[in-house]
Amino acid sequence: MDKDEYGLQYWSRGNFIVEDGLVKVNYKSAPSLLEIVEKAEKMGLTTPILIRLPHLIDRQMRKLYDTFNNIMEKEKYGGSFQAVFPLKVNQYSGFLNEFMRYAPKYNYGVEAGSKAELLLAIATNVHKAPITINGFKDREMIELAFLATQIEHNVTLIIESLNELQNILDTAKSFPVAPNIGIRIRLYSYGSGRWAKSGGIDSKFGLTAAEIIQALALLKQAKLLQNFKMLHFHIGSQIGSIYTVQKALREVGQIYTELKKMGAKDLNKLNIGGGLGVDYGQHKASNDRNYTTEEFVSTVVKIIKEVTDEKNIENPIIYTEFGRFISAHHSLLVTSVLELYSQDYCEKHLTLKDKNNPKIIKVLKKIYKKIDKKLGDNGILELLHETTEHLDSIETLFELGYLDLEDRANIEILGQMIIKKILTIIDRQEIFEYVALLHKIEERYLINFSVFQSMPDYWGLNQKFPIMPIHHLDKKAVRPASIWDITCDSDGEIEFDEQAPLFLHDIDLKKKPYYIGFFLLGAYQDILGMKHNLFDRPTELIVDIDEDGFKIRNEEKSKSIIAILDSIGFNRENIFSKFKNQINSLNSRSSQEKDVIFQKINDYFDKDNYLKTDDKQKSNSTDKERHKGSNK
Numbered sequence: 078m079d080k081d082e083y084g085l086q087y088w089s090r091g092n093f094i095v096e097d098g099l100v101k102v103n104y105k106s107a108p109s110l111l112e113i114v115e116k117a118e119k120m121g122l123t124t125p126i127l128i129r130l131p132h133l134i135d136r137q138m139r140k141l142y143d144t145f146n147n148i149m150e151k152e153k154y155g156g157s158f159q160a161v162f163p164l165k166v167n168q169y170s171g172f173l174n175e176f177m178r179y180a181p182k183y184n185y186g187v188e189a190g191s192k193a194e195l196l197l198a199i200a201t202n203v204h205k206a207p208i209t210i211n212g213f214k215d216r217e218m219i220e221l222a223f224l225a226t227q228i229e230h231n232v233t234l235i236i237e238s239l240n241e242l243q244n245i246l247d248t249a250k251s252f253p254v255a256p257n258i259g260i261r262i263r264l265y266s267y268g269s270g271r272w273a274k275s276g277g278i279d280s281k282f283g284l285t286a287a288e289i290i291q292a293l294a295l296l297k298q299a300k301l302l303q304n305f306k307m308l309h310f311h312i313g314s315q316i317g318s319i320y321t322v323q324k325a326l327r328e329v330g331q332i333y334t335e336l337k338k339m340g341a342k343d344l345n346k347l348n349i350g351g352g353l354g355v356d357y358g359q360h361k362a363s364n365d366r367n368y369t370t371e372e373f374v375s376t377v378v379k380i381i382k383e384v385t386d387e388k389n390i391e392n393p394i395i396y397t398e399f400g401r402f403i404s405a406h407h408s409l410l411v412t413s414v415l416e417l418y419s420q421d422y423c424e425k426h427l428t429l430k431d432k433n434n435p436k437i438i439k440v441l442k443k444i445y446k447k448i449d450k451k452l453g454d455n456g457i458l459e460l461l462h463e464t465t466e467h468l469d470s471i472e473t474l475f476e477l478g479y480l481d482l483e484d485r486a487n488i489e490i491l492g493q494m495i496i497k498k499i500l501t502i503i504d505r506q507e508i509f510e511y512v513a514l515l516h517k518i519e520e521r522y523l524i525n526f527s528v529f530q531s532m533p534d535y536w537g538l539n540q541k542f543p544i545m546p547i548h549h550l551d552k553k554a555v556r557p558a559s560i561w562d563i564t565c566d567s568d569g570e571i572e573f574d575e576q577a578p579l580f581l582h583d584i585d586l587k588k589k590p591y592y593i594g595f596f597l598l599g600a601y602q603d604i605l606g607m608k609h610n611l612f613d614r615p616t617e618l619i620v621d622i623d624e625d626g627f628k629i630r631n632e633e634k635s636k637s638i639i640a641i642l643d644s645i646g647f648n649r650e651n652i653f654s655k656f657k658n659q660i661n662s663l664n665s666r667s668s669q670e671k672d673v674i675f676q677k678i679n680d681y682f683d684k685d686n687y688l689k690t691d692d693k694q695k696s697n698s699t700d701k702e703r704h705k706g707s708n709k
């Protein structure tokens with residue numbers, strides 16, 4: 078395999094490695110993803126399978142705390158660091174319970190943006206780390222925040238409007254203690270990238286300068302100024318450029334010091350929101366962010382220190398609400414290829430005539446034979462040019478009647494054979510200019526998953542996720558691939574993209590399965606996924622890895638069809654009686670036959686909705702790699 082074939086060096090952060098042709102989890106005993114999937118299949122689970130790797134949640138939390146602590150020490154920063162996790166990024170128990178296992182170690186807190194999230198935050202945050210509350214709040218949500226404060230949670234209510242503040246002040250009258258209060262500010266500075274809308278003066282959120290001044294007056298009047306502890310902003314998710322952070326921080330820093338001067342003496346926390354980016358790109362050219370994590374943190378610490386030092390104000394405690402950065406890495410989906418859709422032509426498909434084959438066929442056959450590594454890249458490119466020229470001419474020759482249908486088919490097959498042979502030899506970087514050729518031999522891989530359920534941001538925002546086979550990596554993948562999911566929606570396709578080409582293997586699916594991994598799915602995808610075509614959440618499991626192997630736990634099968642129907646308002650009894658009535662009213666079937674039909678249909682209700690791969694595939698598989706490695 079080319080070293081950078083699937084761009085692991087860009088996106089995997091050393092979390093996954095390729096060894097012996099397999100993708101392995103680069104942690105302790107380093108099991109391969111194939112072993113994990115095969116073990117799950119032995120347990121009766123079927124693909125698609127969402128795998129959660131909790132050690133990667135811990136790794137990201139530690140990375141964040143270590144980076145902030147180291148840089149704060151180096152810069153002699155006077156304040157401390159506190160992280161909270163925004164629940165909207167992933168509320169699923171499969172993630173959140175694992176997150177909460179590590180959270181006490183860091184005193185890691187949570188951020189809530191709705192009543193449901195707040196209740197979940199209070200319930201799961203048993204170590205009582207800080208809770209911040211953003212988003213639009215009604216009286217009920219405000220009262221919940223007060224109740225959480227009564228049970229000694231460290232809560233900060235971050236106001237989005239003066240009206241909210243008024244409600245807080247009113248509610249405070251009937252409670253002995255009030256939560257901390259924060260103000261979200263509306264910045265001039267914009268974010269960048271796909272999610273830029275959260276920042277900027279016309280954003281949905283935050284108070285303007287005039288409103289902040291009014292808020293301060295209201296707090297003073299209500300004698301609650303001492304509860305005003307936090308200034309908050311959020312530029313947007315997946316910040317692409319460090320310049321936007323610099324600009325926003327200078328603006329916020331000014332506001333912070335101004336407020337201190339205006340008498341907000343207990344204000345001591347600056348919450349910079351979320352947005353720390355994740356590298357999703359599999360190719361050098363895809364730049365998700367123009368900074369490293371260290372650079373981001375260093376920019377934050379230095380600017381805040383500089384702005385506050387300048388005004389002789391204590392360095393604030395820095396809060397972050399990074400979500401994507403913490404959760405994206407921990408989960409991936411492995412699923413199987415069901416079918417290859419383009420015909421894979423080779424020599425045996427040629428139907429050459431005994432004589433009078435057109436000259437172009439002889440020429441192409443000669444080119445095919447000539448292709449050899451020894452010719453070097455330039456020699457091969459020359460042959461490629463020649464081939465392209467010939468292929469370009471067949472349309473005209475056909476229209477003019479110089480070729481018949483059989484000739485045309487033969488030429489197309491020969492063309493494919495030549496391009497494929499060249500692709501196995503030549504360095505792909507050289508080939509990219511021949512995009513048209515790649516499209517000519519493009520293969521459509523039908524894959525057992527739903528883009529809408531498992532990668533909704535691909536559908537909604539064209540967000541790319543790393544995709545690669547999890548085995549066969551000791552062989553060069555030569556087919557330019559586009560991916561079809563199993564929904565009946567033409568948006569459920571990941572097209573071959575010349576800028577970010579994906580190559581997959583030529584696999585005889587009748588002989589063995591072919592598994593594809595979709596990575597970095599742990600942020601937003603879990604909760605945004607939708608049930609298009611009634612493909613619900615895939616089977617999922619948690620994998621713990623230690624020195625001796627790995628263990629699968631908390632496996633949860635994809636919902637049965639009847640449960641899915643139930644979730645959209647069709648009750649089981651009702652659906653069953655509709656079936657019973659239809660079958661019972663048949664005159665053409667004996668009652669015994671009717672029972673059999675009903676029983677068979679009944680069984681389908683208890684299966685999940687995903688496609689089932691042929692069992693033959695698995696029993697036929699003799700691939701050596703299937704038996705490699707330890708399987709604990």
Ligand SMILES: *Cc1c(COP(=O)(O)O)cnc(C)c1O
Pocket residue numbers: 163165166188211311313314315350351352353398399400401402600
């Ligand atoms: C969405 C959101 C976050 C999380 O952003 P990420 O890009 O996932 O880090 C943090 N804070 C607020 C207020 C948000 O709305």
